[in-house]
Amino acid sequence: MRRPRTFLVMFAAALFPPGCGGSPTGPSRDCRTYATGLVSNGAAGTCRFDGRTYSCRFGLDERTWEYAGVSDFVEEARTPNRILAHSRRSSGGGPMLISSGGHETSYVHDTARRLVKRVRRGWNSFGTWDIDTATYDGWDGLGRPITGEITTARGSEPLFVEYDDTSLAAVVSNGELTVRDDHRNIIREVEFGRGPAREYVVTDTAEICE
Numbered sequence: 001m002r003r004p005r006t007f008l009v010m011f012a013a014a015l016f017p018p019g020c021g022g023s024p025t026g027p028s029r030d031c032r033t034y035a036t037g038l039v040s041n042g043a044a045g046t047c048r049f050d051g052r053t054y055s056c057r058f059g060l061d062e063r064t065w066e067y068a069g070v071s072d073f074v075e076e077a078r079t080p081n082r083i084l085a086h087s088r089r090s091s092g093g094g095p096m097l098i099s100s101g102g103h104e105t106s107y108v109h110d111t112a113r114r115l116v117k118r119v120r121r122g123w124n125s126f127g128t129w130d131i132d133t134a135t136y137d138g139w140d141g142l143g144r145p146i147t148g149e150i151t152t153a154r155g156s157e158p159l160f161v162e163y164d165d166t167s168l169a170a171v172v173s174n175g176e177l178t179v180r181d182d183h184r185n186i187i188r189e190v191e192f193g194r195g196p197a198r199e200y201v202v203t204d205t206a207e208i209c210e
Helices: 005-015 070-076
Strands: 021-023 026-029 031-040 043-049 053-058 061-066 087-093 100-109 115-124 127-139 145-152 155-164 169-172 177-180 186-190 198-209
Touching: 031 053, 031 070, 043 198, 070 198
Parallel strands: none
Antiparallel strands: 021 026, 031 043, 031 198, 043 053, 053 061, 061 087, 087 100, 100 115, 115 127, 127 145, 145 155, 155 169, 169 177, 177 186, 186 198
């Protein structure tokens, strides 16, 4: 008896999900499709990945994510809103040095590659300062943090993170929000709790494979 065509299509899709190369006659490759062109709040930007650093520039503003290498960059996209980057940096300002500034985020992972700590610091031409420190003590079955504590100059409060893997959103109890597209590119973000949302429209992409 012939197998239903629907079963064959579903079986092939499971073997070769979108964004991964592969063929029935050769081994599959783990790949990631990442944004190379973006529009953010009306400003057009370009992005590139050089094997360790993913960077996006919008005029005088730049955002960068540092990885150990291609493997971590590709693996990060397998699980929605999992962070395998070592650090993240945002910078911008006017043409003069005195008007520039930004903030940097450091990520600490345990031996199971779970995020256990996040430290954010601000900077400008006059110096640096602590923004906040988040520590995590609970994770879901995919290794993503779900409980912890955040400490700012005002004190400490518990953190709870909820993941909606249908809408690809991560919602944090302090107001932070990250929403991604099917390729795990950020398309909406509230980086600091209860701050304004930054929207991204992906206009071009590239693919990298391990």
